[in-house]
Ligand code: HEC
């Protein structure tokens with residue numbers, strides 16, 4: 001066993017122990033207790049799927065990749081899921097981005113330094129961006145609509161197992177997610193470079209070349225036309241997490257999240273509404289181009305024009 005695998009095993013065992021202790025008191029109404037969330041078929045899909053049918057193709061053609069982007073961000077908020085089955089404290093265990101990353105690269109991308117906790121899942125291993133490019137739409141659909149993963153809070157424990165979205169999303173919403181993965185999602189390398197060292201979850205990451213080849217002056221023109229009205233001239237109008245993040249902070253520190261939200265928006269932030277946060281409205285998707293994002297990313301490196309919190 002390689003040393004890093006060994007260390008990871010130690011970590012995994014420690015995590016399981018932690019979840020056992022943390023959730024042993026959580027008995028659902030159907031009597032199931034954590035930690036052993038049953039495994040879905042996720043991870044084994046793609047080899048057994050059948051060919052794409054005409055019905056699959058037309059469902060895919062009718063699907064909306066921008067809706068899919070918002071589903072990828074927060075499926076529960078997108079469908080206004082109820083809090084009894086999906087309590088706010090555990091919604092991260094249902095967000096595609098929590099396990100797969102805003103960059104779709106899983107634990108080898110921006111999540112490399114994201115330590116799992118009682119309220120944050122273990123990151124997935126695979127490169128979902130590459131996987132979606134090399135699998136057909138039926139295979140992707142089946143992988144999302146798998147059976148057996150976590151459904152509701154009362155049924156299985158909170159861990160890194162992919163939820164059973166077949167019980168959460170409609171088929172049409174799953175097709176939206178498929179379209180997002182297959183053709184809407186960005187190749188983040190076109191927006192910045194990420195260099196990493198070490199291994200998940202204790203690795204480190206550094207962004208460089210944020211806004212690759214962008215033009216900051218052109219970015220400001222777009223910003224003033226499309227964003228300023230809501231976010232203010234200097235990006236401080238909406239304190240995005242209600243706990244101290246201005247757009248300037250995000251342009252510099254979260255380019256992986258900006259490349260997603262600046263163009264596709266985000267669903268209403270239920271957790272923020274419930275915590276009394278004033279900035280929790282949905283952000284509509286924006287009619288801007290990838291180049292507009294790069295331009296604004298360059299613009300946003302200016303700490304005087306776009307201050308941090
Ligand atoms: C709690 C963590 C978690 C969440 C949330 C999650 N996934 Fe996954 N996903 C996984 C894991 C684990 C795998 C198995 C492969 C791996 O370990 O990298 C996987 C696999 C996949 C695969 C198939 C890859 C294969 O090898 O079969 C697709 C497609 C996928 N996820 C899409 C999504 C989408 C879309 C969402 C949100 C609607 C989502 N995932 C949410 C953890 C998660």
Ligand code: HEC
Pocket residue numbers: 223226227228229230231238240241247250257258261262266267268269272279280281282283284286288296
């Ligand atoms: C109609 C108003 C509106 C417009 C126009 C708008 N936004 Fe937003 N934006 C919001 C709101 C409201 C939020 C906070 C959403 C939340 O936290 O629930 C937000 C949040 C964001 C976030 C981060 C969200 C988070 O909580 O992480 C980014 C990044 C962002 N906007 C970028 C942009 C950019 C870039 C533009 C211009 C292309 C833009 N927005 C245009 C209203 C708007």
